[in-house]
Amino acid sequence: MRHVHGRARRAATVWAAVLTWAGLLAGAAGCTSDGGGIGSDIGEMLGKPPAAEDVIRITPDDGSKSVRPEEKKLSVRVPDGRLESVKVVKSQDARETEVPGRISGDGLRWEPDDERLALAAKYTVDAVALDGHGRRSARHATFTTYVPDERFIAYFAPENRSVVGTGMIVSLQFSDEITDRAAVERAVEVTAKPAVEVRPHWFGNDRLDFRPEKYWKPGTEVTVGLDLRDVEGAPGVYGLQHKTFSFTVGRSQVSLVDAAERTMEVRRDGTLLTTVPITAGAPTTPTYNGKMVITEMLDVTRMNSRTVGFGGEYDIPDVPHAIRLTSSGTFLHGNYWAPADTFGRANVSHGCVGLRDVKGGGSDTPAGWFFDRSLIGDVVEVVNSKDKTVAPDNGLGGWNMKWKKWKAGSAVK
Numbered sequence: 280m281r282h283v284h285g286r287a288r289r290a291a292t293v294w295a296a297v298l299t300w301a302g303l304l305a306g307a308a309g310c311t312s313d314g315g316g317i318g319s320d321i322g323e324m325l326g327k328p329p330a331a332e333d334v335i336r337i338t339p340d341d342g343s344k345s346v347r348p349e350e351k352k353l354s355v356r357v358p359d360g361r362l363e364s365v366k367v368v369k370s371q372d373a374r375e376t377e378v379p380g381r382i383s384g385d386g387l388r389w390e391p392d393d394e395r396l397a398l399a400a401k402y403t404v405d406a407v408a409l410d411g412h413g414r415r416s417a418r419h420a421t422f423t424t425y426v427p428d429e430r431f432i433a434y435f436a437p438e439n440r441s442v443v444g445t446g447m448i449v450s451l452q453f454s455d456e457i458t459d460r461a462a463v464e465r466a467v468e469v470t471a472k473p474a475v476e477v478r479p480h481w482f483g484n485d486r487l488d489f490r491p492e493k494y495w496k497p498g499t500e501v502t503v504g505l506d507l508r509d510v511e512g513a514p515g516v517y518g519l520q521h522k523t524f525s526f527t528v529g530r531s532q533v534s535l536v537d538a539a540e541r542t543m544e545v546r547r548d549g550t551l552l553t554t555v556p557i558t559a560g561a562p563t564t565p566t567y568n569g570k571m572v573i574t575e576m577l578d579v580t581r582m583n584s585r586t587v588g589f590g591g592e593y594d595i596p597d598v599p600h601a602i603r604l605t606s607s608g609t610f611l612h613g614n615y616w617a618p619a620d621t622f623g624r625a626n627v628s629h630g631c632v633g634l635r636d637v638k639g640g641g642s643d644t645p646a647g648w649f650f651d652r653s654l655i656g657d658v659v660e661v662v663n664s665k666d667k668t669v670a671p672d673n674g675l676g677g678w679n680m681k682w683k684k685w686k687a688g689s690a691v692k
Contacts, residue, residue, distance in 0.1 A: 331416040337404050354389065355367075357387055365389040371399060404418075436574070442528075445529075449503055456484040466506045467504070467507070498527070500525065500527050533658045534660070558633040569676065571669055572604070599638075
């Protein structure tokens with residue numbers, strides 16, 4: 280009987296051990312995947328690696344949609360061990376680009392060089408890491424960012440790769456009113472070679488101009504970078520452009536119109552080329568004083584007095600050699616309808632500067648000669664007129680503003 284009892288005791292002991300082991304396994308089945316609890320200890324005892332999402336933590340979460348850049352930053356991290364490699368690809372506007380970034384010195388974190396996420400984009404993250412026990416894990420994740428309903432763009436002058444006159448002002452006209460002018464201003468960079476200080480000035484909430492203190496030096500190469508994409512210019516309105524354009528300053532040509540003497544002196548690189556007779560604005564419709572910049576050149580155009588605030592006083596369908604000086608309608612143009620002895624003798628225009636020409640425009644007339652030798656960005660300055668000085672925002676009239684006041688028009692203090 281004693282022998283049977285001993286065997287029963289040993290069987291009971293083995294059965295108890297089996298129950299205990301089964302209980303541990305049952306406990307493992309009910310554990311969460313956060314690496315804690317008895318199940319995790321069992322996994323460690325068995326050499327089972329933790330789940331990849333526990334080793335490699337990606338923000339924003341895998342599968343996230345409509346992530347707002349102001350709320351989430353892109354990061355990849357591990358609680359211990361080290362990251363071996365991280366590759367992030369951005370898909371936007373049917374183009375894929377790799378997002379540059381770097382792993383921290385301790386190997387625990389990867390962050391992009393540009394912390395702000397792009398809008399209307401899909402991000403794909405592939406990361407490989409070693410955990411604290413030297414076991415390798417790989418993780419793949421994707422998320423998408425918010426697609427805004429409203430976008431703004433900037434219309435810019437001058438044209439890309441153009442050769443312009445020494446008085447050119449970089450002008451950006453925005454498609455929407457900008458309320459965060461500082462954010463937009465920071466997203467625009469204007470550089471010159473050789474280097475010169477270039478400063479911005481806001482005209483209202485939809486126009487931003489840039490210029491140096493004095494006219495550009497001939498030969499200067501100017502580059503304008505617009506990094507406006509995803510910049511929130513107004514609540515819910517984001518920029519669309521990521522663009523660079525450039526232009527070169529040609530020779531210097533500054534022409535001086537004396538409304539009282541009815542002459543125009545044309546100087547090239549400081550040297551007087553010629554003096555031509557003109558007709559300026561009549562006493563009741565004088566020409567603006569001040570520095571004006573050529574912004575448009577038309578071989579022929581129609582001029583109708585109703586479009587510039589006058590009555591039906593004139594409607595000329597074929598004005599030759601028309602050079603725009605202001606956005607309000609001041610032109611320097613050929614005039615074939617006034618008697619030849621008007622030029623240099625009387626001011627008869629409605630505010631424009633007229634040069635003698637023939638119908639259809641002649642190349643050997645004063646108007647044709649000047650047109651052929653002018654560039655967008657050349658300066659025409661009017662003096663001794665009975666009118667006021669042209670406003671700095673009328674065309675590219677910014678040269679009429681003192682440098683100190685111009686600099687004060689920046690939104691970035």
